[in-house]
Amino acid sequence: AQSVTQLGSHVSVSEGALVLLRCNYSSSVPPYLFWYVQYPNQGLQLLLKYTTGATLVKGINGFEAEFKKSETSFHLTKPSAHMSDAAEYFCAVSERNTGFQKLVFGTGTRLLVSP
Amino acid sequence: EADIYQTPRYLVIGTGKKITLECSQTMGHDKMYWYQQDPGMELHLIHYSYGVNSTEKGDLSSESTVSRIRTEHFPLTLESARPSHTSQYLCASSQEGDLGYEQFFGPGTRLTVL
Numbered sequence: 279a280q281s282v283t284q285l286g287s288h289v290s291v292s293e294g295a296l297v298l299l300r301c302n303y304s305s306s307v308p309p310y311l312f313w314y315v316q317y318p319n320q321g322l323q324l325l326l327k328y329t330t331g332a333t334l335v336k337g338i339n340g341f342e343a344e345f346k347k348s349e350t351s352f353h354l355t356k357p358s359a360h361m362s363d364a365a366e367y368f369c370a371v372s373e374r375n376t377g378f379q380k381l382v383f384g385t386g387t388r389l390l391v392s393p
Numbered sequence: 394e395a396d397i398y399q400t401p402r403y404l405v406i407g408t409g410k411k412i413t414l415e416c417s418q419t420m421g422h423d424k425m426y427w428y429q430q431d432p433g434m435e436l437h438l439i440h441y442s443y444g445v446n447s448t449e450k451g452d453l454s455s456e457s458t459v460s461r462i463r464t465e466h467f468p469l470t471l472e473s474a475r476p477s478h479t480s481q482y483l484c485a486s487s488q489e490g491d492l493g494y495e496q497f498f499g500p501g502t503r504l505t506v507l
Contacts, residue, residue, distance in 0.1 A: 321498035
């Protein structure tokens with residue numbers, strides 16, 4: 279079975295600093311990978327996804343992630359944090375199960391941004 | 394923009410009550426999902442549906458039940474609520490086909506059972 283590990287339940291950065299949220303996955307087949315963001319009292323919103331092709335994926339709000347097969351990683355980055363980036367971030371891997379798209383989520387990383 | 398709705402957003406209810414959490418989507422998606430999310434924990438799939446009259450149990454065992462009589466509607470029911478059911482419940486939908494298709498999430502229902 280596939281799994282996702284997100285290192286660090288909380289990450290704190292200053293406004294304007296680099297954001298790096300780590301995600302490692304395990305999969306026996308080429309994975310489809312996703313990053314979702316959850317703002318307080320809201321559902322999840324897709325930030326970006328990797329399916330095939332270019333390994334550097336750009337998403338919304340200035341975020342990007344790079345798929346590194348050799349490291350089984352899909353870390354999320356943003357060059358300059360903004361206060362509005364404070365939220366919970368979930369990495370997920372797509373697992374096929376009898377023709378059904380099943381998402382396996384990590385435990386999430388809460389991003390805290392200080393002025 | 395995603396058009397998936399959940400009601401109520403917040404529900405506080407006593408033990409033993411029957412509750413139904415509503416989920417509707419206007420995107421015509423065939424596949425719909427229910428996830429349970431506890432604070433600091435990952436989302437766990439509890440139910441999913443391929444389409445009308447199709448429902449399946451997810452990875453996490455749940456005492457809730459679901460139905461899919463209409464494409465756009467996927468309600469979740471608890472016949473007798475207990476404090477252990479206290480959690481956030483998220484509904485999602487996606488297009489059929491490609492593994493890379495996005496799942497669209499509703500805003501969630503935060504359930505508290507006293």
